[in-house]
Amino acid sequence: MAEDQRQALLKGGQIxxxxxxxxxxxxxxxxxxxxxxxxxxxxxxxxxxxxxxxxCAAKQRKEPLEHVLLSGPPGLGKTxxxxxxxxxxxxxxxxxxxxxxxxxxxxIGILTNLEKGDILFIDEIxxxxxxxxxxxxxxxxxxxxxxxxxxxxxxxxxxxxxKPFTLIGATTRSGLLAAPLRGRFGIFHHLDFYGIEDLSRIxxxxxxxxxxxxxxxxxxxxxxxxxxxxxxxxxxxxxVRDYAQVKKMGKISASIAAGTLDELGVDKxxxxxxxxxxxxxxxxxxxxxxxxxxSLAATLNExxxxxxxxxxxxxxxxxxxxxxxxxxIATKASFEHFGLKSKEKQEELFKE
Ligand code: ADP
Numbered sequence: 001m002a003e004d005q006r007q008a009l010l011k012g013g014q015i016x017x018x019x020x021x022x023x024x025x026x027x028x029x030x031x032x033x034x035x036x037x038x039x040x041x042x043x044x045x046x047x048x049x050x051x052x053x054x055x056c057a058a059k060q061r062k063e064p065l066e067h068v069l070l071s072g073p074p075g076l077g078k079t080x081x082x083x084x085x086x087x088x089x090x091x092x093x094x095x096x097x098x099x100x101x102x103x104x105x106x107x108i109g110i111l112t113n114l115e116k117g118d119i120l121f122i123d124e125i126x127x128x129x130x131x132x133x134x135x136x137x138x139x140x141x142x143x144x145x146x147x148x149x150x151x152x153x154x155x156x157x158x159x160x161x162x163k164p165f166t167l168i169g170a171t172t173r174s175g176l177l178a179a180p181l182r183g184r185f186g187i188f189h190h191l192d193f194y195g196i197e198d199l200s201r202i203x204x205x206x207x208x209x210x211x212x213x214x215x216x217x218x219x220x221x222x223x224x225x226x227x228x229x230x231x232x233x234x235x236x237x238x239x240v241r242d243y244a245q246v247k248k249m250g251k252i253s254a255s256i257a258a259g260t261l262d263e264l265g266v267d268k269x270x271x272x273x274x275x276x277x278x279x280x281x282x283x284x285x286x287x288x289x290x291x292x293x294x295s296l297a298a299t300l301n302e303x304x305x306x307x308x309x310x311x312x313x314x315x316x317x318x319x320x321x322x323x324x325x326x327x328x329i330a331t332k333a334s335f336e337h338f339g340l341k342s343k344e345k346q347e348e349l350f351k352e
Contacts, residue, residue, distance in 0.1 A: 033206045033234050034080050038088055041080060042205070042230075043198035047189045051081075054187055055088050064117040065089060066186030067140055067167040069125075071174035073313040075231030076191040078170035082121040085168060093119040098127030104135035108147070111139055114165040125169035126176040133181055140167055140184045172309040193228025193317050196220065202230050203237050207252075212241045217254035225261050225270040227314045239264055269318070269337060276338075278311055279320055282330040283340065290327030 035041045038055075041048055058065040065085065070078040079095075086093035094110055101107055101122075114120060122128070128136070138144045143162040148155055169185065171177060182188075194202070200219040203226075207214040214237075222240060226233035243260040244252050265273045281299050282289045297304045302311075312328070315321040320334040332342040 033209055035077075035084060036087055038084055040205075041077065041084055042201050043194050044077065044191055047081075047191065050189070051085070051187075055085065059089065064091075064164045065166045067184060068169070068187040068189070069174070069177075069182065069185035070168065070170045070189055070191060072172070072191030073193070073229070074172055074310055075229040076193070077230060078191060079121070079123060081191075082119065082168040082170065085166070086119040086121075089117060089119070089166075091115075091117045091119055091166075093121055095121040095123070097123040098125050101128060101132050104132050107132060107135060107139075108145065111145060111162050111165075112160065114163055116163040116165070118163070118165045119168055120165055121168045121170070123170045124172070125181075126171045126173050133178065136167075137180060137184065193314065194230060195228075196223045199223035199226050199228070199230065199233045203233050206234050206237055207241075210238070210241060212237075212244070213251040215251060215253050218252045218257040221254045221257040222261070225266045225268070227270050227272075227275075228317065229314070236261060236264070236266065270314075271320075271337070274311060275315060275320075278307065279315065279330055279334050280338065282321075282328060283335060283338065288335070288342075289329035290324055292327045296328060 038048055038052065054065060068082075068085065070081055072078060082095070083093060092115065094114065096110065110120065135145065138146060139162060143164050145160050145162060147158045147160055149158060150156055167185075169177075169181075174182070174188075174190070200216075200223040203219040203222050204214070204216075207219070218240070222233060222236050226236055240252055240257050240260045243263075244250070244256050247256075249256055267276070271279075277300060278296070281296060282291055285299060286296075293304055293307055297307055300307075312321055312323075315334075316323060318333075319331055320337065322329040322331055335342040
């Protein structure tokens with residue numbers, strides 16, 4: 001892997017704050033665990049079924065696939081799907097990310113180098129600047145870009161024809177995408193958190209690739225604590241594997257997995273230290289909420305984007321957090337998770 005690619009992976013959306021910083025070895029292993037063909041992509045059946053039809057139709061027509069927008073929390077397989085699409089179409093993929101494209105000029109080189117049917121993958125597409133985004137519109141729609149040459153009264157616009165390509169955009173926040181950009185995608189899919197069964201299958205497959213022996217109950221134990229996220233599942237598997245190796249334990253059993261995950265601070269519900277920090281702050285400092293996300297971020301010394309993109313989607317999905325117009329609220333399940341009485345319960349007891 002090229003150094004710049006590796007740096008982009010280390011810096012980019014691949015690493016989230018809710019995961020302790022991954023080592024370079026982790027990043028490389030993550031790539032080796034990435035599914036390469038559609039049948040290797042586990043779960044999200046509705047999406048893969050739909051993609052199969054679109055891919056087959058495009059191949060029959062000998063046309064590039066329509067532009068694809070993939071949304072969903074980090075680590076659910078958006079980048080993997082983009083690579084799979086390129087593999088299935090038998091074309092080349094060029095990957096970049098919204099924040100990496102600072103000026104429209106940065107895109108010219110990329111776009112003019114694309115061959116017919118090639119894939120351009122833009123991760124974090126919601127973070128493209130307005131100017132770059134508008135530059136993309138004619139490229140997406142008519143496979144044309146407008147160059148402006150010279151300045152002032154001599155300025156002229158020259159149209160340049162591109163080869164028909166497929167743009168695959170990935171975003172953790174489709175709501176932030178401008179309507180004209182969203183409207184230019186023909187295929188749109190939202191990836192949701194994975195169930196225990198699918199995660200167990202992913203862990204089993206990764207264990208085979210990593211050449212570690214693992215009992216079925218251990219895959220379930222890891223799956224239950226993976227925040228519904230394949231990337232987290234693979235990371236936890238690697239930590240459990242390290243532990244089993246150092247302790248010379250051979251096959252990974254459910255008790256080895258549970259012991260390692262307890263030590264890592266990942267509890268039975270799959271919440272890690274940062275998840276608990278967020279919930280505890282709402283419960284202890286804001287009396288269960290509601291609290292605005294900005295105040296919460298300031299209290300925790302975290303970025304608002306980190307809370308919104310990587311921490312709260314799972315807490316919302318798992319029912320520990322509620323989002324209301326007045327702010328975030330810790331639910332009854334959240335109070336109970338810490339062995340506390342919920343607000344309603346406290347009020348009931350007070351009345352008695
Ligand atoms: P995203 O782009 O949504 O952040 P990635 O595609 O980078 O997520 O996925 C992170 C890792 O999780 C991949 O390297 C791969 O090992 C694993 N993964 C994600 N989705 C799947 C899946 N459906 N089946 C198998 N492994 C998956």
